[in-house]
Amino acid sequence: MAKRTFHAAHSPLTGELAVPGDKSISHRAVIFGSLAEGVTEITNFLRGEDCLRTIDAFRAMGVHIEVNEEKITVYGKGKDALKEPSQPINLGNSGTTARLLIGVLAGLPYHFVLYGDDSLSGRPMNRVTVPLKKMGAEIDGRTGGRLLPLAIRGGKLQSIDYEPPVKSAQVKSCVLLAGLLADGRTTVIEKTPTRDHTETMLKGFGAMLDIKDERISIDGGQKLKGANVEVPGDISSAAFFAVAAALVPGSSLILKRVGLNPTRTGILDVLTSMGAEITILDEKVNGGEAIGDIRIDYAPLKGTTIGGELIPRLIDELPIVALLATQAEGETHIRDAEELRYKETDRIVAVAQTLQALGAKVEVTEDGMVIKGKTPLHGGTVDSYGDHRIGMMAGIASFVTDGAVALKNPECINISYPSFFDHLEKVTKDHS
Ligand SMILES: O=C(O)C1=C[C@@H](OP(=O)(O)O)[C@@H](O)[C@H](O)C1
Numbered sequence: 262m263a264k265r266t267f268h269a270a271h272s273p274l275t276g277e278l279a280v281p282g283d284k285s286i287s288h289r290a291v292i293f294g295s296l297a298e299g300v301t302e303i304t305n306f307l308r309g310e311d312c313l314r315t316i317d318a319f320r321a322m323g324v325h326i327e328v329n330e331e332k333i334t335v336y337g338k339g340k341d342a343l344k345e346p347s348q349p350i351n352l353g354n355s356g357t358t359a360r361l362l363i364g365v366l367a368g369l370p371y372h373f374v375l376y377g378d379d380s381l382s383g384r385p386m387n388r389v390t391v392p393l394k395k396m397g398a399e400i401d402g403r404t405g406g407r408l409l410p411l412a413i414r415g416g417k418l419q420s421i422d423y424e425p426p427v428k429s430a431q432v433k434s435c436v437l438l439a440g441l442l443a444d445g446r447t448t449v450i451e452k453t454p455t456r457d458h459t460e461t462m463l464k465g466f467g468a469m470l471d472i473k474d475e476r477i478s479i480d481g482g483q484k485l486k487g488a489n490v491e492v493p494g495d496i497s498s499a500a501f502f503a504v505a506a507a508l509v510p511g512s513s514l515i516l517k518r519v520g521l522n523p524t525r526t527g528i529l530d531v532l533t534s535m536g537a538e539i540t541i542l543d544e545k546v547n548g549g550e551a552i553g554d555i556r557i558d559y560a561p562l563k564g565t566t567i568g569g570e571l572i573p574r575l576i577d578e579l580p581i582v583a584l585l586a587t588q589a590e591g592e593t594h595i596r597d598a599e600e601l602r603y604k605e606t607d608r609i610v611a612v613a614q615t616l617q618a619l620g621a622k623v624e625v626t627e628d629g630m631v632i633k634g635k636t637p638l639h640g641g642t643v644d645s646y647g648d649h650r651i652g653m654m655a656g657i658a659s660f661v662t663d664g665a666v667a668l669k670n671p672e673c674i675n676i677s678y679p680s681f682f683d684h685l686e687k688v689t690k691d692h693s
Pocket residue numbers: 284285286357428429430431432434456576577600
């Protein structure tokens with residue numbers, strides 16, 4: 262079993278770091294490029310395992326996709342050119358590939374079989390199969406179509422008005438993608454906003470959307486046109502080094518060209534409310550997405566309360582926020598975050614167990630956790646549980662532990678941040 266040791270490193274983080282491309286936007290660029298007519302060039306694409314699964318899935322349907330050092334090129338020929346794959350599609354560990362792809366496949370007149378790794382095979386798919394079956398798709402799978410492997414018989418879909426029972430950009434995106442391929446107007450009703458990259462990119466590929474208050478509507482049958490996408494840095498990856506800088510006295514770190522879409526910047530709100538100094542530099546809009554540099558200056562931290570509409574704006578950052586909270590004066594309450602239980606692991610349990618193993622005081626609640634700070638952390642051996650965000654949280658913990666953190670199963674970090682170890686080495690070597 263592979264193990265990785267993170268030596269305790271307490272010197273300030275300074276200088277600049279460019280984190281890899283945004284995972285959500287990279288997936289979508291391949292999906293829309295494959296459905297579009299014409300060439301789509303994607304720069305700063307995230308070469309993490311999850312996004313490579315999305316490329317493989319469309320290649321299996323006959324889309325020509327070139328992967329070069331500087332860009333990904335998708336030679337889209339429109340959705341009617343997609344072919345029935347001869348083999349089952351392996352989705353690996355990627356929830357986003359699974360949920361968004363199912364929305365596309367439901368609208369194609371073919372048969373598909375989808376499967377994933379152990380983690381993905383335990384994650385709920387009924388959140389997307391329920392609306393798609395209402396639209397007319399035939400889908401079956403384990404436990405009555407709730408879990409992978411799934412078999413899909415796609416075809417003609419009818420439009421629906423649908424209010425997802427969970428706050429999920431994956432579900433919204435799935436229904437909008439199926440709506441694009443359906444007859445009539447499909448509407449997703451979203452009371453709490455979730456990341457809106459699908460809506461932004463659909464427009465960038467030439468589709469018309471009607472967005473009024475909580476209603477996002479799309480008319481089926483619209484043709485997409487290939488477009489170029491420059492993927493911003495992933496704020497969910499930047500969050501690990503932003504937190505590291507916020508943890509180590511004397512740090513002043515600049516994270517370059519990070520996506521600042523307001524549906525994703527909850528982490529910056531939390532860092533600020535806990536006392537860290539955050540400055541945005543050089544902000545601009547590129548392809549409908551805000552982007553800029555983030556400077557994080559260390560300042561003493563205090564506990565906070567995180568819940569409600571903030572949760573979807575930082576759902577993937579909650580593990581690293583929990584580590585931050587161990588070093589803040591007072592209690593931090595995380596509420597309304599039951600969705601964490603349906604990620605790569607039950608992240609409420611995995612975060613609590615990992616931090617407790619390093620000496621933190623974390624109490625698990627039904628929909629979140631309570632973290633008591635400021636608590637000294639010690640070194641130890643922990644497991645990623647195969648969850649990239651847990652593994653990276655453990656790595657960043659070594660900025661505050663009094664001894665080394667040994668991580669079992671570190672390879673999962675390649676899912677979203679293949680250069681994580683190099684970047685960790687860079688910020689520690691440059692400045693220790
Ligand atoms: O749409 C997306 O790209 C994502 C949405 C979120 O999932 P949910 O939609 O399940 O909240 C997030 O956790 C995931 O990493 C990426």
